[in-house]
Each structure stands twice: as structure tokens, then as C-alpha cells.
Amino acid sequence: MAQRNDTAIWSGLFRISAESGQTLQAQIRQAIVAAILDRQIAASMPLPSCRVLAEKLGVARGTVVLAFQQLVDQGFLIARERRGHFVNPEILAAPAKPAQKANGGAVAEIDWKSRRRIAASEMPKPAKHDNWIKYSYPFVYGQFDPALFPTAEWRECNRMALAVLEIRNWAADMVDRDDPLLIEQIQARLLPRRGIFANPDEIIVTLGAQNALYMLATLLMGKGTKVAMEDPGYPDARSIFRLAGAEVEPVPVDKSGIVTGAVPTDADFVFVTPSHHCPTMVPLSAERRQDLLNRAQQYNQIVIEDGYDSQLIDEAPQQALKSLDRSGRVIYVGSMSKTLAPGLRLGYIVASADLVAELRALRRFMLRHPPANNQRAVALFLSLGHHEALVRRLSTAFDERRKRLVQAISAFLPDWRSTDSAGGTSLWLEGPQGTDSRALADAASCRSVIIEPGDRFFNRVDKPTRFMRLGISSIALQHIEPGIRELATAAGRRPAAA
CATH class of the missing domain: 3.90.1150.10 (Aspartate Aminotransferase, domain 1)
Structure with a gap:
């Protein structure tokens, strides 16, 4: 009802003038029809009541009642008992009419595709x-x-995060930092499962694995960059690299994972999903893991490791490539999408402190930091053993x-x-x-x-x-x-x- 009585939101839609050659009723109808056809009124938003609108416009209530009734008869509005008048959804389902200039001429549509600098809409659809x-x-x-989502445990952690003392921890602008408790929990609870041991300054929180890949591509790739990746492989990673201007080199996959001997020696980056290859799910063999790292050292390549489907307990778990890396060439990307929830959009990058510092500087311009209340709730979820x-x-x-x-x-x-x-x-x-x-x-x-x-x-x-x-x-x-x-x-x- 607050929307319905807040007439300020309707002030720009009605321009009633006694100098007009049309009746007040006609002017009201014209204003409402124009707003409907220009998609300025949502189907879920009730129009002001006849009494409120009449007071707002300084006209008789009967004038507004007659205008609304005619729009109902014409199919522009529908009347819902005890709720008021709403736009007919069938009208909104029809194609919108072209916008009009003040003098009545059609406004030329802006060709946004000709103005864009990256063709995101032309990448493969998800x-x-x-x-x-x-x-x-x-x-x-x-x-x-x-049925498997930990509803009670997640609610508990969110209630805890909303306690007065906790709010003081996360409500302030953290600029380029992350929740220290979450960083500590990632460091202590998630990474050791993959054999990774990192310092706090080597971890940054992201809005899922895709946000992590986008930041890495934005920071490190451009025109002339060559990225080798598995074929078949993760489609969105391929699109993200191409949006950054990089050239993607497909590398075949067999029952032992990516064929490391087929990775081009002039590639700047190698993107892999070694725990469970996307999409075949085969793990990268121990021999290929070592060969990939050796080749990266030999040809001065950076390896981006996506911990795809790696948080679950496997019968024969494999250590992450990052855990075997001694040269700092492996960047590890992880997320909690497959365990806690994909809609939470929480991931992380593990890399050298220098690179993480650069990523924090970049992230500050993109989104400053992921919502700190969510970070604290997840940190509590981890610390209480709920995630385990x-x-x-x-x-x-x-x-x-x-x-x-x-x-x-x-x-x-x-x-x-x-x-x-x-x-x-x-x-x-x-x-x-x-x-x-x-x-x-x-x-x-x-x-x-x-x-x-x-x-x-x-x-x-x-x-x-x-x-x-x-x-x-x-x-x-x-x-x-x-x-x-x-x-x-x-x-x-x-x-x-x-």
C-alpha cells in the first residue's frame, strides 16, 4: 500500500492543463496510456486510488473514476477487488511502441552494438x-x-552475523580488504583439503569462480595473449579469455586429462581443470601434472588451475597443481558453488602475494569487495564445522x-x-x-x-x-x-x- 499512496512517483506522468483543448478526463487517459505503452508502469504496481489521484491533480474524483473505467473497458487497465487498478499484463506482453519526441516525431533507436567494445552478447549462451x-x-x-541444503545451519550463521557486535565487523566499507575470519577459514578449512597452504596475503575473495577468471583475464590478458585450454572445455572460461582479447588454443583431452605434449610452447597461459576435467570429469594423471608444471617452467607459462568439482570427498583424491608448484606459476581458482550454494556467488583466488595485491587494486574499481555480511556468514558457517x-x-x-x-x-x-x-x-x-x-x-x-x-x-x-x-x-x-x-x-x- 505504500507504493499506492506515494503519489510522488506519479508526478512526472501527469501534465494536466486547463489551457489544453481536451477535457480533463481525456488528458488523464492519455497520460496513463502513454505511460503504459512506454513501459513506465510495471504490472505489479497499483495505480493511485481515484481519490488520491483526484486530490493530486486538483480535479473532481468522478473525473478520475470515469477515466479509469474507460481504460478498463478498453483493456488498458484491470480492476482487482480491494486492491485497485493495475496495468493489463497482456498490454505489456505486446511489443513496445517507438519512443516519441516532445513534438511528436519518432526518436531514432540507439545502436548499442555499434558502440560496444566487446561482443559479450555474441559469446556462446549458457x-x-x-x-x-x-x-x-x-x-x-x-x-x-x-532437500540437501543446510537450511537450519545457514539461518543460524546469518542470525549470528546480524548480532550487534558482528555488524560492527562487516558493515563498514572494507575498501579492498576481505573479512579476515573468512580468509582464515579458507586458509585453514578449504585449502588443506587440496594440499594447498597459503598465507593470508595470498588469498582474495571473489564473486564465484567466473568473477575470479574475469579479473585474471582483465589484469593479465589482452590482444596478442595466447591461452591454451582443454577441448572440450569450460565454455565460459573460453569466452572470458576471448572477451579480454586473448587467442584461445584448443588442446585435446583423453582418458588421462589434457594432453600436455600438445600444449603450444608459445602459449602465455594454460587453463586446466585437473581435479575433474570439465566436462568429461576425468582427473589429470600424476605424470601429466608433473609434465605440465615442468613445461610451464621451461616455456615461461602461467597455469590457471580451476578447482572444478574438487570440494567433495573423492575415493582417490588428488592434490591440486598449486600444492605441487614451487615456482609460483600456478594460480588457483576455487568456489563453494558445488557445496554450499551456487546462488551465494562466493569464490577465491590463491596466488603469489604480489599478484593478489594487484587483483585487490583491480577489484576495488570493479566492486570494492564482495558483500561483507555474506562473507561473515560463510566464515561462521565454516568455523562452526557446518561445511565439513x-x-x-x-x-x-x-x-x-x-x-x-x-x-x-x-x-x-x-x-x-x-x-x-x-x-x-x-x-x-x-x-x-x-x-x-x-x-x-x-x-x-x-x-x-x-x-x-x-x-x-x-x-x-x-x-x-x-x-x-x-x-x-x-x-x-x-x-x-x-x-x-x-x-x-x-x-x-x-x-x-x-
Whole structure:
């Protein structure tokens, strides 16, 4: 009701004049219609009441009542009992009319594409399913399972962060610094799991792994920079590097990870996901890890290591490349998206103190620092042991789901070959020759199944179409087998009887 009674927000929409040749009622209707067609009134915002608007304009209430009633009759407004008048959503769904100059002429639209300096909108689109939670079988990657989210523990930490003494710790402008408790917890709780030991001045907090990569690309890359990366590989990393002006060199991947011998010797950077390769999930072998580090030293290359899907407990955990690095050439990028929540947007970079200092200076101009209240809540979540307990719970649940998914694929989609890799939150599948995974995704969607076509991960013009990725982080264990049955039906196979 506060919006409805605050008539100040409507003052710019109505210009009623006794000198006009039109009636007051007509002027009111014209002002409202113009505001609706110019998208100046949201469908969720009630118009002022007839009484309030009449007082505001200095006209009789009956004049406004008649104007509103005619707009209702014409379909511009709808009246909702006890709530007032609202814009008809069907009007807003129609294409907007061109803006008008004061003298009535059309205003030429600005060609923003001709003014841009980077073509962000032309980069490959993300795999996005806004309504994934409404699907019966969401094999989506990078989302969370509400049933596994630690709601009570997260609420506890947020309540603690809102205590008076805690507010004093995070409410002030931290300029280019991070919450010292969070840095301490990353240093003590998260990094040792990967074999990394770092000083506080070697860690910076980011808004997720993508923000970390964007800052690194902005600071270190430009026209003429060459970045070698896995193919197939992380599409958004590839786009981020290209937006910075860098040239991306694809390097093949096999069952042992990136083929280090195929990394160009003139590359300035090598981007890798060694814990679980994106998207095949294979780990980089110990021999290749050492070879990659040796080659980086020999050819003066910087390695950007994305700790992709590395926070869960694996059957055979591998140390991070950063833990093996003795020359300071490895930059480690991590996040808590796969454990706590992707929407939290919290990540970090571990690198030499000199580089972290430069990143802090850059970040200050971009966003100063990630929200300090969120940093403190996450720090408390870590310090109280909630994250350790969550990791154990998620690791057990995802291990069960992965095994169930492999069994279902073997039973109902025997022509599809999955990568033989334990751990992680997804499964990479290769279908028979001639398979079109995008067409399969469309057919599966009609059966309430979401899958992710794999062509977007390849850096080629002739992208292979027979691959797909199935995520396990957001689908319940009991829904996996029936979901694969539906997928098999969509693929044209008749599932065998249970």
C-alpha cells in the first residue's frame, strides 16, 4: 500500500492543463496510456486510488473514476477487488511502441552494438533452465538440491552475523580488504583439503569462480595473449579469455586429462581443470601434472588451475597443481558453488602475494569487495564445522546418485558410453554416431527430463552433436532410474521391463 499512496512517483506522468483543448478526463487517459505503452508502469504496481489521484491533480474524483473505467473497458487497465487498478499484463506482453519526441516525431533507436567494445552478447549462451525445479527429472549441472541444503545451519550463521557486535565487523566499507575470519577459514578449512597452504596475503575473495577468471583475464590478458585450454572445455572460461582479447588454443583431452605434449610452447597461459576435467570429469594423471608444471617452467607459462568439482570427498583424491608448484606459476581458482550454494556467488583466488595485491587494486574499481555480511556468514558457517558436515553428506549422496545413474544408463541406454570417472557432480556421455543431443534434449523436455547437450563445450566450427552431460546435484536418488527410462523413450528406445 505504500507504493499506492506515494503519489510522488506519479508526478512526472501527469501534465494536466486547463489551457489544453481536451477535457480533463481525456488528458488523464492519455497520460496513463502513454505511460503504459512506454513501459513506465510495471504490472505489479497499483495505480493511485481515484481519490488520491483526484486530490493530486486538483480535479473532481468522478473525473478520475470515469477515466479509469474507460481504460478498463478498453483493456488498458484491470480492476482487482480491494486492491485497485493495475496495468493489463497482456498490454505489456505486446511489443513496445517507438519512443516519441516532445513534438511528436519518432526518436531514432540507439545502436548499442555499434558502440560496444566487446561482443559479450555474441559469446556462446549458457545452459540455463529457469524452471528446472519444476521438472520431474532435472539432470542439470551446477544447481542444488533443496532437500540437501543446510537450511537450519545457514539461518543460524546469518542470525549470528546480524548480532550487534558482528555488524560492527562487516558493515563498514572494507575498501579492498576481505573479512579476515573468512580468509582464515579458507586458509585453514578449504585449502588443506587440496594440499594447498597459503598465507593470508595470498588469498582474495571473489564473486564465484567466473568473477575470479574475469579479473585474471582483465589484469593479465589482452590482444596478442595466447591461452591454451582443454577441448572440450569450460565454455565460459573460453569466452572470458576471448572477451579480454586473448587467442584461445584448443588442446585435446583423453582418458588421462589434457594432453600436455600438445600444449603450444608459445602459449602465455594454460587453463586446466585437473581435479575433474570439465566436462568429461576425468582427473589429470600424476605424470601429466608433473609434465605440465615442468613445461610451464621451461616455456615461461602461467597455469590457471580451476578447482572444478574438487570440494567433495573423492575415493582417490588428488592434490591440486598449486600444492605441487614451487615456482609460483600456478594460480588457483576455487568456489563453494558445488557445496554450499551456487546462488551465494562466493569464490577465491590463491596466488603469489604480489599478484593478489594487484587483483585487490583491480577489484576495488570493479566492486570494492564482495558483500561483507555474506562473507561473515560463510566464515561462521565454516568455523562452526557446518561445511565439513555438509561436504560429507553431499559426497555420500552424490556417490549414490552417480552409481545409480551409471546403472540406469547401462540398463536403458546401453548404446551410450559414459566416462569411467569416480567423483564429481555430473556424468559425461557419448552417444552413437549420428546422435543429435539437442534434438534429444527437446524431446526429453516434453517428458519432463532436462539434459545438457555437449556441443557447447567444444571449440570447433563442426561441433560434435553426440555428447551430453547429466548432472546429479539436483535430482533425488529415486528419480534417477525413471528419469533415464523417460530419456530412453525420448531417444526412441523401448525401456526393458523392470
